[in-house]
Amino acid sequence: MKRLTILLGMFFFSHSSVSQLVYAEWGQTISNFDYENSTGGTLENLQPKIASYLNAGYQVQLKGDKTTLILGGVLNTYGAVASDVLLDNYFEWDVTYAGIQTGLTYYFARSRSLLFYVKPTVSLEYLVRGTQTLNNQVFNLSGEDEFDNLLLVPRVGIGLQYPISNKAALYLNYGYGRSFSLAKARPEDNEKLNINSHMVGIGIVIQLPGCNCAFKSF
Amino acid sequence: MLLPIWAMAQVEGITYQAVIVDNNPDEIPGIDVPSNNIPNQELRLQFTIVDAFGNIEYQETQMTQTDAYGTINLTIGEGQSTGQGSASFNLINWDGPKTLQVGIDLQAGTNFTPFSQQALTYVPYVRHRNLIADGVTNLNNALFVNNGSSSQFSGDVLVQEQFTANANANFFGRVSIEAGTGVTNEEDIEAYPLLLSGNSQGMAIQLNRATPTRSDNFISFWNNNDEAIGRIEGYRAIANFTLEDVVDILLFAEPTQEEAEGQEDDDLAPPAEAPAALDVYATNTYNMELLIETIDLWEASATFGANLGACIAGVGLAGDCDDVVWSALSLYLQGVQLTYFVRYNETNVGVAFESGGADYAEWLKKYDSEETLSYGDIVGVRAGEISSKFIDADKFMVISKNPIVSGAMP
Numbered sequence: 001m002k003r004l005t006i007l008l009g010m011f012f013f014s015h016s017s018v019s020q021l022v023y024a025e026w027g028q029t030i031s032n033f034d035y036e037n038s039t040g041g042t043l044e045n046l047q048p049k050i051a052s053y054l055n056a057g058y059q060v061q062l063k064g065d066k067t068t069l070i071l072g073g074v075l076n077t078y079g080a081v082a083s084d085v086l087l088d089n090y091f092e093w094d095v096t097y098a099g100i101q102t103g104l105t106y107y108f109a110r111s112r113s114l115l116f117y118v119k120p121t122v123s124l125e126y127l128v129r130g131t132q133t134l135n136n137q138v139f140n141l142s143g144e145d146e147f148d149n150l151l152l153v154p155r156v157g158i159g160l161q162y163p164i165s166n167k168a169a170l171y172l173n174y175g176y177g178r179s180f181s182l183a184k185a186r187p188e189d190n191e192k193l194n195i196n197s198h199m200v201g202i203g204i205v206i207q208l209p210g211c212n213c214a215f216k217s218f
Numbered sequence: 219m220l221l222p223i224w225a226m227a228q229v230e231g232i233t234y235q236a237v238i239v240d241n242n243p244d245e246i247p248g249i250d251v252p253s254n255n256i257p258n259q260e261l262r263l264q265f266t267i268v269d270a271f272g273n274i275e276y277q278e279t280q281m282t283q284t285d286a287y288g289t290i291n292l293t294i295g296e297g298q299s300t301g302q303g304s305a306s307f308n309l310i311n312w313d314g315p316k317t318l319q320v321g322i323d324l325q326a327g328t329n330f331t332p333f334s335q336q337a338l339t340y341v342p343y344v345r346h347r348n349l350i351a352d353g354v355t356n357l358n359n360a361l362f363v364n365n366g367s368s369s370q371f372s373g374d375v376l377v378q379e380q381f382t383a384n385a386n387a388n389f390f391g392r393v394s395i396e397a398g399t400g401v402t403n404e405e406d407i408e409a410y411p412l413l414l415s416g417n418s419q420g421m422a423i424q425l426n427r428a429t430p431t432r433s434d435n436f437i438s439f440w441n442n443n444d445e446a447i448g449r450i451e452g453y454r455a456i457a458n459f460t461l462e463d464v465v466d467i468l469l470f471a472e473p474t475q476e477e478a479e480g481q482e483d484d485d486l487a488p489p490a491e492a493p494a495a496l497d498v499y500a501t502n503t504y505n506m507e508l509l510i511e512t513i514d515l516w517e518a519s520a521t522f523g524a525n526l527g528a529c530i531a532g533v534g535l536a537g538d539c540d541d542v543v544w545s546a547l548s549l550y551l552q553g554v555q556l557t558y559f560v561r562y563n564e565t566n567v568g569v570a571f572e573s574g575g576a577d578y579a580e581w582l583k584k585y586d587s588e589e590t591l592s593y594g595d596i597v598g599v600r601a602g603e604i605s606s607k608f609i610d611a612d613k614f615m616v617i618s619k620n621p622i623v624s625g626a627m628p
Contacts, residue, residue, distance in 0.1 A: 041245075086256065087244065089251055091251075093248060130248075132247075146247050147247070191247070
């Protein structure tokens with residue numbers, strides 16, 4: 001593990017000329033499932049559910065000071081709830097994914113001290129835990145085809161950043177992402193699940209020492 | 219797809235209960251939904267009762283709705299007949315094995331999916347329209363055939379206890395009554411196996427003869443050795459009246475003893491044939507009267523002829539031409555009298571009682587049991603026995619032909 005950290009540090013230092021930042025973001029995810037079963041049918045009355053997410057990582061400021069490269073980890077929880085009117089069933093899903101995320105933050109506007117940015121990212125996530133409630137029964141989703149596989153989640157975010165000191169800034173972020181399964185454990189069925197997520201969170205970005213960053217002067 | 223349960227109830231139909239379960243796993247994200255009850259679902263069922271050869275005995279459809287637990291309760295027989303097989307449940311012929319097939323359309327349409335087929339192992343219907351039992355049937359309680367329905371037995375019927383018919387009883391075959399009543403006292407009505415009561419008239423016996431003769435018996439009497447000992451038979455004084463018969467009576471001599479024996483009615487079985495016409499004329503009052511009337515007619519005819527000839531041949535010599543008129547009138551009246559006599563007797567018929575013992579009106583024992591006696595014979599009576607050979611006797615009597623003749627019909 002130590003060796004991996006050193007390697008990651010060497011990577012960052014080698015690719016970022018000077019400025020490094022760390023960030024942490026916490027917020028709520030409103031996620032819903034876009035599901036299609038083997039026969040092409042959808043699940044009626046599939047409702048979104050709210051959960052939390054946590055992101056943290058490095059940002060490396062690229063040349064021009066308007067763009068940062070993001071490399072971090074994510075811990076996202078998604079969920080949905082549904083019921084079947086005909087069969088009188090109740091369903092609820094609660095899944096947590098961990099993964100790595102990379103992307104860019106591009107500051108495109110400024111108003112006084114507020115910086116506006118867009119943030120296209122992509123994350124690679126795997127299931128940490130997950131449960132499914134079916135009426136009065138709770139099932140572990142580990143090993144379930146639609147959930148227990150690698151998700152590629154491209155996201156696009158938009159937000160505004162406000163400096164609270166010369167070294168730190170808070171930002172409010174909204175992001176929308178959609179997951180795509182990268183592996184398929186059971187090719188015999190054609191179930192398709194995409195998790196759509198709306199993420200609203202608050203984050204903080206802090207300059208590491210030696211960063212030639214100017215939150216106020218941008 | 220279903221978990222059906224059927225049961226029998228005492229209604230005109232089969233109670234059918236089923237829990238509607240969708241046993242196709244319902245694909246959802248993650249764990250699929252296993253089989254599940256379908257509550258509050260309108261659906262249509264199709265019931266088909268099929269015989270052993272796969273022919274549809276009866277088919278109907280019913281609309282229903284599952285309850286909150288996915289259960290349906292129906293009575294097969296109360297649905298809408300599709301017209302296949304029997305027109306109604308009541309007309310199903312339950313003979314032979316039957317299978318119940320159930321189809322369902324969860325969309326309440328007519329696109330039925332078969333999901334249940336099970337044999338009906340018990341006739342589920344108390345009021346059978348047609349019940350055929352190939353095995354021995356035992357009823358341990360009373361049997362009622364209601365609604366005036368008839369019963370028909372192609373074989374023998376044995377009634378161990380009392381048999382009562384509250385309405386007319388018809389027997390188109392021979393009826394035998396062998397009733398040992400245990401009572402032998404002839405003065406006791408219980409001693410008689412056959413009792414007719416309840417009306418002012420007793421018993422009527424109708425033969426299939428327009429004119430029962432002496433060979434047509436109303437009642438025959440037999441002893442327990444199967445020997446006929448008497449009879450009540452038809453009687454008619456004249457059957458075929460011909461002039462030749464009268465001529466025979468006038469011209470022929472009395473039959474010899476052998477002929478008389480041959481003509482004698484044999485009272486032992488089998489019943490004797492009727493006497494010949496000539497015998498009849500010579501042996502009773504009617505024929506004697508007939509003979510006299512006929513002779514009178516001949517006499518009148520001869521007188522008329524003689525007088526007429528005399529009148530024609532010797533007018534003035536005899537001067538009997540007035541006798542011709544009187545004799546013609548006499549001939550006419552005699553003819554009328556004979557005609558009415560015959561007609562009267564033809565229209566008045568009766569029955570004759572014949573008995574082995576009654577041939578002797580006095581009902582006496584033969585002195586010589588081998589002796590042949592015929593009607594008309596004069597027998598002597600000595601010490602209570604009779605014989606034609608007695609020269610001296612206590613009394614002499616005549617063997618009668620018909621000891622008793624019932625009164626003719628009015």
